[in-house]
Amino acid sequence: MSPQQKTARGNVRTVEEPERRIGITLQLWRAGSSRELERYVRRLLKLLPRHRGQLERRAREVEAGPERPDAVLVLSFPDGPAVEGFLRDPRRDDFDDLASRALAQSLITGARAHDVQDHDPVEVTALPQAESTD
Numbered sequence: 001m002s003p004q005q006k007t008a009r010g011n012v013r014t015v016e017e018p019e020r021r022i023g024i025t026l027q028l029w030r031a032g033s034s035r036e037l038e039r040y041v042r043r044l045l046k047l048l049p050r051h052r053g054q055l056e057r058r059a060r061e062v063e064a065g066p067e068r069p070d071a072v073l074v075l076s077f078p079d080g081p082a083v084e085g086f087l088r089d090p091r092r093d094d095f096d097d098l099a100s101r102a103l104a105q106s107l108i109t110g111a112r113a114h115d116v117q118d119h120d121p122v123e124v125t126a127l128p129q130a131e132s133t134d
Contacts, residue, residue: 021076024110027069031104040102051086
């Protein structure tokens with residue numbers, strides 16, 4: 001039940017609580033072409049609605065060195081079971097072959113709760129470059 005609050009005129013109104021979501025970050029290093037990586041990402045993102053997931057941010061065409069990912073996805077879900085459902089979705093098996101061609105490595109981090117209203121959805125187009133140590 002949403003909390004209520006009195007207005008300046010003494011009226012009572014319902015105050016909506018911010019939606020809390022769990023965020024995870026996927027870092028992807030490509031093995032194949034950038035086109036294969038993009039195909040893999042598109043297939044992966046198509047699974048989000050089934051688990052009430054959302055793409056919050058995406059870094060693509062990142063100029064990467066061997067230690068930097070080629071793409072970064074920040075996803076959010078309403079709760080832990082939705083995250084688990086996404087990570088264990090058997091439909092991911094349908095594109096294992098594509099994943100093996102597209103990805104050299106992937107890393108999933110995060111699973112922290114945040115208020116949706118705290119963040120504007122944005123699309124990131126590049127990550128900052130590391131300073132050269134030459």
